[in-house]
Amino acid sequence: MRKTADKVPTAWFGAILTGLFLAATAMFGSLNTAAVPDPPVAELGQEIVTDAFAITVHAVSTEVTGGHTVITMAATMTNSEPSVVGLTWGEGTQREGIVNLTDSSLIAVQGVAEVQYVASRYADSAAAVSLQPGVPAEVLLSWTFLPEDVPSGELTFEIWNGTRTGGQWFISERQTYEARDDVAATLTVVPEPTSAEEDE
């Protein structure tokens, strides 16, 4: 019995197992980058739910003013986080859950250089907008671009999932912000030109 066992080429076991492993992984694409499914496509009036907030975009308009193109989005937003979220950096004293960091805003115009939006409420014109947990807010988000940077025709917006992240800036300031995860949905619209643009 022992002699028979000694004849089993155990030294090959490692190579055989490695071969099986490589063959199995090759069946699933091996080391190729896994295909990322396209994010859902949303429409005007459809609620988009992300990890940080829900947003329903009602309208998008463009206006050429002062040599710039201003894209304005009218939307209803509701904070899904358990604590207050600041739509813009440094509004009032809120420095928590900021969703509008430079180069990583959770709401962005696709295909153009990232520009931070300016937020306001259209119900009472409050310039600073904080989203309180579970309280819907009617907001206007505005991006200002050079006209040549804005694609003509359709505009696509990316709405990102975010993760609340802590951090320290310089040596003293502390804030939390929503770091980008993945795109929760895209929204493609043909913006409505406003009267200012039509006059030109």
Added chain:
Amino acid sequence: MRRTLTWVLSALLVAGAWLLTMQIPDDIHETDAFTAPIDAEGWARTDDLAVRVTSAAHTRALHTDSWSSDAEWVAVTVEYRALRDEQYSRGNIARAVLTIGEYTYGASTRVPDHPPLDIARIGATSTVTLAFEVPDGSVVDAARLEIWDQLSYPTLGTVLVFELDDIPVVDDVAFQEEDLLW
């Protein structure tokens, strides 16, 4: 005997290191503020700011002379004064949040033309109402108000914490705009 002693000492060192590790706060908590005690008159103090809550109400509507909201709010009126230095607004209220259950609300910025906060004065007490917008149908039996002064937030400092119980429900609250902080 000597070998046993070596093992015991080693185990104690490992246990001590583990206990020390447990006592070290996570990075995210290393700048957490200290909670200030409240004295018999209801005042809580940082080095620069003293605050006490004078009233709180859960209201179905909030209005000023030029603005109104039918949303639901918790309005908390506080008195405050500077303690040490009026320069650089050190004694000012820099941040106020209200926690109800598991949700934390920031003092609202919705009131139009909200005035800049009066600079806290040494020896003079100011009054201000903090307005927190809450979801419709909220049940607000109790809440925790947290206030930071300019030096305490967002840097390491002291937080003033007030536990608010038996908050009454009222139909409407009218404020003078100069009474509103945010």
